[in-house]
Amino acid sequence: MLYRTPRLEPLDIQVLDQINAMRDELRHAVRQAPAKWTLDLRKALTASAIAASNTIEGYRVEARDVADLMDGEREVEASDENKAETLAYQQAMTYIQSLHDAPDFRYGKGLLNALHWMLQGHHHPLKTAGQWRKTAIRITAPGDDLATDYEGPDQDLVPGLMSELVDWLNGGDLDSHVLIRAAMAHLNLVKIHPWSDGNGRMSRSLQTLLIARGGVLAPEFSSIEEWLGMPGNTWEYYKVLREVGGPVWSPERNTLPWIKFNLLAYHQQTQRVRRRVDRSNECWIQLIETADAYGVTERQTTALHEVAMVGRVRRSRYEKAEALNNQQATRDLQALTKAGLLTAVGQTKGRHYVAGPRFPQQVLATAQRPHTIVNPYAAE
Structure with missing residues (x-):
């Protein structure tokens, strides 16, 4: 028996409808945007997700350093351990992204164990990867290793429970909204x-x-x-898992609080992404409109856009984004530096470029424009 999908309350349905509307608007906005910056934004969002997952697990790598690692840059401010965790998670995330339109797709134990190997294989055999645990499991409370938050089901029950979960993933609650099913998959696993x-x-x-x-x-x-990686949200994430899941495997418990928490996460993260899309689009348009005045080519606009949205650009990232060779990318960045649009920071290894004294200030202002994130449950 698994934790069961709950019946939504009227306000939950209203929040879900709002999420659907925002996601439709976001899809339209992304399709209308220039493909070049949309690709950059997708990379940035993946980097943010990986950085947040690192944070939840106690590994700290800034999102922009994650983005550099994703592009093959190794001279970033992170320990070897944090780099290994980041690259492992990138590998798994890249595979997950590639499966979004895979034909004849089915969930299976082999798929889940393979994904686990991608995430944890670098710890094997000290911490066995890609295989079900063979021992009992005890989850400690955050900040207190002696306090037990949760004890998982006996190891002998794991294969059967995973078979049940795989069957549910392929055929259970198919009339439920995908966001609800995704949240329940998370909880059960x-x-x-x-x-x-x-x-x-x-x-x-x-x-x-x-x-x-x-x-x-x-x-x-x-x-x-x-969203889950933000400090206050991470605490609430652990809290709701503790409250809904119970101290031991208790699939009869009410799971509606977990769904409400996830609906809040979906809603607020969609708001954040939409604001980011809007700012990114406006920055791109402003840079294109001022390109002639500053003597900037269209491809150099990519480097300036990266600086506006992320705070810096590396030659390696610019080179990949524009399919240039090393010499072309270096010349472009040197020209932008000479024009005062960029300022070089650091030596050859690890060098990056930030906004220079002549960087268009209205673009930086647009990139840093504050926004308000609302809580759809605030009026409850």
Whole structure:
């Protein structure tokens, strides 16, 4: 028996309708935007999701450093351990993104164990990866290793529970909204806790996979990990898992609070992404409109756009974004530096470029424009 999908209350249905409307608007906005910056934005969102997942698990790498690691840059401010965790999660996320439109797709134990290996294989055999745990599992309370928050089901029950979960993933509650099913998949996997380590990441990854398979938005726009990684939200995430899941495997418990929490996450993350899309689009248009005045080519606009939205650009990222060779990318960035649009920081290894004294100030102001995120349950 798994934790069951609850019946939504009227306000939950209203919030879900709002999420659907925002996601439709976001899909339209992305389709209307220039493909070049949309690709950059998708990379940035993936980097933010990975950085947030790192944070939840105690690994700290800034989103822009994650983006650089994703592009093959290794001279970033992160420990070898944090780099390894980041690259492992990128590998799994890239595979998940590629599955969004895979034909003849089915969930299976092999798929889940393979994803787990991508995430945790670099810890094997010290922490077994890609295989169900063979021991009992105890989850400690945040900040207190002696306090037990949750004890997972006996290891002998794990294979059967995972078979039940796979069957449900393929055919259970198919009339429920994809976002609800994705949240329930997350809850059941994290409570079964089938592996010796990496269960939280796998559960969040599975949630992203279900949303991506829903097909409303590109997978990069689907994850709520960035939202979950915010300090206050991370605390609430653990709190609701504790309250809904119970101290031991208790699938008879009421799961509606977990669904409400996820609906809030979906709603607020969609708001954040939409604001980011709007700012990014406006920055791109402003840069194009001022390109002639500053003597900037269209491809150089990509570098300036990266600086506006992320705060810096590296040669390696610009080179890949515009399919240039090393010499072309270097010349472009040197020209932008000479024009005062960029300022170089650091030596050859690890060098990056930030806004220079002549960088269009209205573009920076647009990129940093504040926004308000509303709580759809605030009036409850």
